[in-house]
Amino acid sequence: MHILIVTDQHVDSLGGVQVAIRMQRRALERLGHRVTVAAPALHRRGYDTAAQDRDAYIDLPSRPITRDREYGITWPGRRSDRALARALAERPPVDLVHVQGDFWGAMIGMRAARGLRVPIVHTMHNHVDEGTRAVTPLAPLAFAGLRAWRRLVLGSPRGYVDRSSRGAWRYLAELAAEAAAVTAPSQHFAEALRRHGVSSSVLVTPNGVDDEAIAAARERARSERRRPQLVWLGRMSHEKRVLEFIEAIAVSGIDADVTLHGAGLLLPRVEGRIAALGLTDRVTVAGPVPYAAALAALRDADALVQTSIGFETQGLTPFEAAALGTPTIFSDAEIADDVDVAQKWVVADGSVVALAHTLQQATGELSAADAGRLRVEDSAATRFLQSARTAEMVSVYEHVLVAG
Template identity: 45%
Template structure:
């Protein structure tokens, strides 16, 4: 089949969604399918890859890595011309939240194609993290979405409309069902319509861009639950972002036995407030533990983090390694005694603890949603936003590692996290929406 990805950013730019899309394309092509990727042109770079349809764009950062394509008639015509020269499209896979989402859904509507929409981001939390004007920005986004994707018949699995699910009741799967400890939920064919979407412009926005989808996927069960809970779409399929099988095999084959010495912790991420690097470094100092702590990544808070370490003089040896290549990061995770996850409520999956678990490395986990997804193999932070509780969890982890009783990771993670299994799961969804 021919699958067309739509993204907000070029897949060769940095970012978790972009890494996932590159890997998805690679494994879909190995399985014999054709993939085209539609995304804004990246300024100053020419990739010459025939799979890319690079839409006209303007840079939106000083380093020109990220770009924006204004959605609308001109972009629609550009995409139509580019895809007319390629094999007939079977499935549109939108993996975007803004201009890429609008362009992808508009293309699918024009050509009567089913849409699978992967939600990678918590739009509301992300915008709140970068601007004090978040309510105004979110309200503007909702209006923009309604303008770009006006109400009308959707291409959902069972003919649901933007504002209701009248046809869905004819399907025998549309029955209330319960599980142990679960509230009753009804399977709807898609679209918004839940009263809870009034609670937040962010959820209303996501509901609006999901409304025309035949299926919606999320990279974790906890994010899928929130999407359903807030009326964005029901049911949401859970398909984790994965790790390249070959890279995982090499990392596992070269993993060395633990060396003697103090416990080794690693923190990986973007140095921005929502990732909570500064509270982590405060907790390292407060813990008083003897350890090696490697910080991988870059961002606006690096200087503040370095100043904090200089001021607090923790007993642990804290090293800032900067941005590393993906394989080098995995090697650091494999060599560590524990990875530390500190963001709370922000991650839609939280890749690092899963990558570490796949390599056999346990984690200190602040976010209870991520802890539940891992199931085992971690030291929980009793009060997720408490620096003192994080310090206590770090001390417990260091003591257990020193004593040779570190927690064992969930052995199922490595197999469930392989990209080959994730691609198989996504192909089942493609087949389902094509047969509906």
């Protein structure tokens, strides 16, 4: 098969979805399939596509939308259609379009599938409702704008739309109407999509973690430490609750080393709050790091701290941590249920005080025990690997192609 994946952000930009797509591509190629990934061109300073990836990527004309130039937008329309068609003309025929975006990527992918006359598999990674409400009080207007934009770009929905769907869910339902199969990366998000009328049939296809990268990270010896080491990874934005995490560290008074990996619009505020609370002796901002370095940090840590609530459609970092043997302090109980490992700590509610209490509990247990005893069992790790997950997605592709 030749699968065209279309997504909202370049897969070498920062984010769990981008990591998942890179893993999927490599795993599919190992099985003999061809994968082409189309996304907005990346404008990060100093970035250059690796030579071995150039034939697999189609960089669509784009413009940066964040100050750090990490993320960009490609306007769906005739210009992007032509750019994509020219690039695809130099490649073998596409059998299927896998849309792994919920905004411009979704619209570009659907326009491409129409032109190519091939079916669509749509994996919905983005909790549009929760994410939008987290960043603006004008969420209902934003949802209406998304629906108007979708109609302008794609016209009337080409399929059944459940009239009970509302707001962001209605927008996603109108996208789902065009797909031969709709999937979600976790059970809890699949249930939310069904409950809100996006699609009556949503397949659960969790993102996996790279087998080779995990194996390489597990070979690394863990560093010496005099107190517990906690790690946080992600985009520094409001929905990730990174500022609440900083407040909780201060309230808890934990005796632990904490490292934050990632970047985003809140990075200056995060650094300022750490200094203002006098936490510079305990909290370090490592900034964005390559994937291998992020995995190494996860492997070395005593625990990962996961802080978003209700926003993640899967939350890949706890899965990566579990595959590396590292337990997680979960703020989102639904993600904890999806990961489903014995060694974990779950915060009671969304307050800073509750997070601070769980940080105290976890670091106390980590300090009192031999660190090797508070690890995720190796037997649980294999189910998180991409090799296991890719077979599931290939089955979805084959079913759609046969049905089509």
